[in-house]
Amino acid sequence: MKVAILTGGGDCPGLNAVIRAVVRRGEQHGLEFTGVRDGWRGLLANDHFRLTRDAVSGILHLGGTILGTSRTNPFKSEGGPERVLETLERNHLQAVVAIGGEDTLGVAKKFFDMGVKVVGCPKTIDNDLSGTDYTFGFDTAVTIATEAIDRLHTTAEAHSRVIVCEVMGRHAGHIALHSGMAGGADVILIPERPIDLDEVAAHVLARQARGRRFSIVVVAEGAQIQRGKDEVQDRELDQFGHVRLGGIANVLAAEIEKRTGIETRTTVLGHIQRGGSPTARDRVLGTRYGVFAADLVRDRRFGQMAALRGDAIVGVSLEEATRDLHLVDPALYDVAAVFFG
Ligand code: F6P
Numbered sequence: 001m002k003v004a005i006l007t008g009g010g011d012c013p014g015l016n017a018v019i020r021a022v023v024r025r026g027e028q029h030g031l032e033f034t035g036v037r038d039g040w041r042g043l044l045a046n047d048h049f050r051l052t053r054d055a056v057s058g059i060l061h062l063g064g065t066i067l068g069t070s071r072t073n074p075f076k077s078e079g080g081p082e083r084v085l086e087t088l089e090r091n092h093l094q095a096v097v098a099i100g101g102e103d104t105l106g107v108a109k110k111f112f113d114m115g116v117k118v119v120g121c122p123k124t125i126d127n128d129l130s131g132t133d134y135t136f137g138f139d140t141a142v143t144i145a146t147e148a149i150d151r152l153h154t155t156a157e158a159h160s161r162v163i164v165c166e167v168m169g170r171h172a173g174h175i176a177l178h179s180g181m182a183g184g185a186d187v188i189l190i191p192e193r194p195i196d197l198d199e200v201a202a203h204v205l206a207r208q209a210r211g212r213r214f215s216i217v218v219v220a221e222g223a224q225i226q227r228g229k230d231e232v233q234d235r236e237l238d239q240f241g242h243v244r245l246g247g248i249a250n251v252l253a254a255e256i257e258k259r260t261g262i263e264t265r266t267t268v269l270g271h272i273q274r275g276g277s278p279t280a281r282d283r284v285l286g287t288r289y290g291v292f293a294a295d296l297v298r299d300r301r302f303g304q305m306a307a308l309r310g311d312a313i314v315g316v317s318l319e320e321a322t323r324d325l326h327l328v329d330p331a332l333y334d335v336a337a338v339f340f341g
Contacts, residue, residue: 001030001031001032001094001095001297002031002032002033002034002091002092002093002094002095003026003031003032003033003034003093003094003095003096003097003297004033004034004035004036004043004048004088004091004093004095004096004097005019005022005023005033005034005035005036005051005067005096005097005099006035006036006039006040006042006043006067006096006097006098006099006100006104007019007039007065007067007068007069007099007100007104007123008039008040008069008070008071008072008098008099008100008101008103008104008107009039009069009071009100009101009103009104009123009124010069010071010101010124010125010274011063011064011065011069011274012123012124012125012135012136012137012274013063013125013136013137013140013141013274013275013276013277013278013279013282014123014136014137014140014278014282014283014285014286015064015065015067015069015099015123015137015286016056016059016060016062016063016064016065016066016286017059017060017136017278017282017283017286017287017290018099018121018123018136018286018287018289018290018293019035019051019056019059019065019066019067019099019290020056020057020059020060020287020290021286021287021288021289021290021291021293021294022097022121022290022291022293022294023051023052023053023055023056023294024053024056024290024291025290025291025294025295026294026297026298027052027053028294029294029295029297029298031294031297031298033050033051033052034048034049034050034051034091034093035048035049035050035051035055035066035067036048036067037049037067037068038067038068038069038070038072039067039068039069039070039071039072039100039104040070040072040073040074040084040104040107041070041072042067042068043074043083043084043087043088043096044072044074044077044080044083044084044087046087046090046091048087048091060283060287061277061278061283062277063274063275063276063277063278064275071103071240073103073107074107075107075110081110081111081114084111085114085116088116094117095117095118095119095297095302096108096111096116096117096118096119097118097119097120097121097293097294097297098118098119098120098121099120099121099123100120100121100123100124101122101123101124101126101128101129101135102124102128102129102322102325104123105120105122105129105305105318105321105322106322108120108318109303109318109319109321109322112302112303112318117297117300117302118302118303118318119293119296119297119301119302119303119304119305119306120293120304120305120306120318120321121289121290121293121305121306122135122136122289122305122306122307122321123135123136123137124137124138125137125138125140125141125168125175125273125274126138126168126169126170126171126172126174126175127172127174127175127326128169128170128171128172128174128325128326128327129321129322129325129326130320130321130322130323130324130325130326131305131307131316131317131320131321131326132305132307132308132309132316132321132326133307133308133309133310134285134308136278136282136285136286136289137274137278137282138174138175138178138282139278139279139281139282139285140273140276140277140278140279140282141167141168141175141179141273141274142174142175142178142179142182143279144269144272144273144276145165145167145175145179145183145218145269145273146178146179146182146183148165148179148183148267148269148272149165149179149180149182149183149184149185149216149218150183152165152216152267153183153184153214153216156214156215156216156265157213157214159214159263160213160214160262160263161214161262161263161264161265162204162214162215162216162217162253162256162257162260162262162263162264162265163214163215163216163217163264163265163266163267164217164219164249164252164253164256164264164265164266164267165185165216165217165218165219165249165267165269166219166220166221166245166246166248166249166266166267166268166269166270167179167218167219167220167221167269167273168220168221168269168270168273168274169190169191169220169221169222170191170221170222170242170243171191171222171325171327172190172191172192172220172222172325172326172327172328173188173189173190173191173192173193173220173222173223173328173333174326174328175220175273176188176189176190176218176219176220176223177190177328177332177333177336179218180218180336181335181336181339183216183218184216184339185216185217185218186203186204186207186215186216186217186339186340186341187200187203187204187215187216187217187218187340187341188217188218188219188333188336188337188340189217189218189219189220189223189252190219190220190223190328190333191220191222191223191224192327192328192330192333193223193333194223194224194225194226194232195219195223195224195225195226195252196226197225197226197252197255197256197259198259200217200252200255200256201255201256201259201260202341203215203340203341204217204256204260204262204341205260206341207341208260208262213262215262217252217256219248219249219252220248221243221245221247221248222235222243222248223248224248225248225251225252225255233251235247235248236248245268245270246266246268246270249266249267249268250266253265253266285308288306288308288313289306289308289313290306292306292313292315293306296315301315303317303318303319304316304317304318305317305318305321307321
């Protein structure tokens with residue numbers, strides 16, 4: 001069987017570990033692989049190349065993706081789905097392994113409903129995909145953000161400043177919560193809970209009153225400020241409809257400075273969180289997902305995604321994986337809040 005592999009959406013440390021594992025395991029099952037360039041764009045444009053065991057050698061530790069990626073959605077272009085089906089048919093590609101987050105796997109689900117044999121692998125540093133406890137890439141992003149927060153502590157303390165550190169997380173605050181807890185942040189702000197500026201200022205001032213003249217505030221890019229009783233300040237979006245990096249951090253820093261009188265600085269970690277080598281944990285998780293995805297193809301369990309449940313890798317339906325977002329557990333946020341202020 002000839003199988004296409006693609007990586008879609010924002011890149012994520014561990015993608016190459018998954019690609020390597022799918023090909024290595026799949027070849028043991030007698031499968032043959034084609035690497036699709038730049039996610040669904042490559043299937044629209046008939047842009048792909050033969051992927052062998054040799055081609056995936058030496059990539060386990062590398063960030064990015066040897067296949068390239070894009071946010072192309074064939075269902076958003078005229079005749080797009082038909083062109084994808086034509087590419088699959090013309091090249092005798094009988095199945096697709098789609099490695100991606102909610103957008104990429106949402107497209108995979110639509111093709112599955114149209115009769116394409118698809119399996120999925122859960123990717124996103126944001127960890128907001130449902131059906132799985134963790135996505136690969138999340139651990140690396142949290143590790144990078146935690147190291148940054150450690151560094152911000154020393155400079156914030158030296159200058160008696162508040163530093164607002166913005167991390168990624170469009171819809172969910174997993175990175176903010178985990179890195180903020182690990183880095184001992186004084187306030188953590190996430191999209192799941194609108195920001196109460198008075199409360200944030202009160203935490204900072206309470207610290208000052210105890211002689212702690214600096215504070216670290218970690219905020220997820222998708223967090224919103226509560227303006228009225230039922231009204232939150234709109235997120236700043238770019239022309240692609242994505243949250244503008246630094247938008248919330250800058251507004252927040254200005255408000256904190258105004259309310260506390262303490263000099264405030266902003267650090268936006270941005271794509272640093274997505275770059276570079278995956279952690280050991282993400283390499284292992286990516287490898288487990290890849291091996292399982294190849295087994296799903298062998299067993300003809302199409303329409304499924306490899307998922308982590310507890311310590312086991314299991315198959316869940318693409319339907320379940322893309323139905324809702326996986327948001328922060330309120331109980332974990334409450335544990336973090338014990339240390340605010
Ligand atoms: O989906 C992961 C993510 O890192 C989001 O947190 C962020 O909003 C987005 O990607 C940024 O993507 P891009 O690289 O397209 O700007």
